[in-house]
Amino acid sequence: MNLHTQWLTLLWMFACGGILGIAFDSYRVVSGQFRFPRWSIHIFDLLYWLAASLFVFRALYHVNQGELRFYVFLGLFIGVWIYFLFLSVLTERFMVMLIKVVKWFYGVMVRITQLFIITxxxxxxxxxxxxxxxxxxxxxxxxxxxxxxxxxxxVWVSRPIVKKLRIPDRLARIRDKTIKLWKSWTRWLFKD
Known part of the structure; x- marks a missing residue:
């Protein structure tokens, strides 16, 4: 590997370190804002580190066919360090602002849906x-x-028959339930 490839690899690892810092801060802000369940944080951490590893090794393979040397780790460390010194606060503020904008937009869309469809x-x-x-x-x-x-x-014809015959209890219960059902149904139908 010649000197040009080594310097190119070092610069790519600086960039990868900065990108990993941006991704980590973004992930940290998003997980803090949305308050995921505790058990899911471990899964998201694992997914972050898997994605970061794949990203770094893909970039390394693109630059120098995947040769792993000491300066690769040095470049990653320096890239992350420079990012955390100068850009971390800006990234956090940007992510918080972006989340607020997304929440506001979601609220507007919910309100529009409620106003023009549900109402x-x-x-x-x-x-x-x-x-x-x-x-x-x-x-x-x-x-x-x-x-x-x-x-x-x-009613006039059946009055003498009804007086002579007493209504059985079973029919009286059915009549009472029917009247109760009728009253509740009409009450539900005409209430506002």
Whole structure:
């Protein structure tokens, strides 16, 4: 390996060290902001180090066909060190600002969805419920008017029979449950 390749490898490792620092700070800020479960932090750490290793060895293979020398580690260390001295605070601030922008954008999208999709659907459902209630009231009114004479006749004819025959308890319970169900259904239908 000639001197040019060695210097090129060292510069690439400086860059890789800086990129690893940026990735680590970004990962640290994101995990701090979103508060992942404790058990998942270990998995994310492992994934970070696997990705970092693959990235470094891919860059090393690109520069000098994967020859591992002392100056490779020296370049990585110096790149990370320079990054943490000068750029770490800027990266953290940028990531916090980026997360705030993403959260704001998400909130705006949720609000727009609620305003233009969910609220109109709720109004349409209320309108349909109101129309069904109105139709039901009209049907009940028309039914009372048309069936009132027949119902009075049925009550008049069956009154002596009902007085002579006592309603069994089972039928009385069924009648009471039916009345209770009817009242709860009409209460639900006409409430706002």
């Amino acid at each position: 109109p659907l709720l109004w349409i459902l209320r309108l349909v419920k109101w129309l069904l209630g109105l139709i039901w009231i009209v049907l009940l009114f028309l039914g009372r008017i048309t069936l009132s004479p027949i119902w009075r006749l049925v």
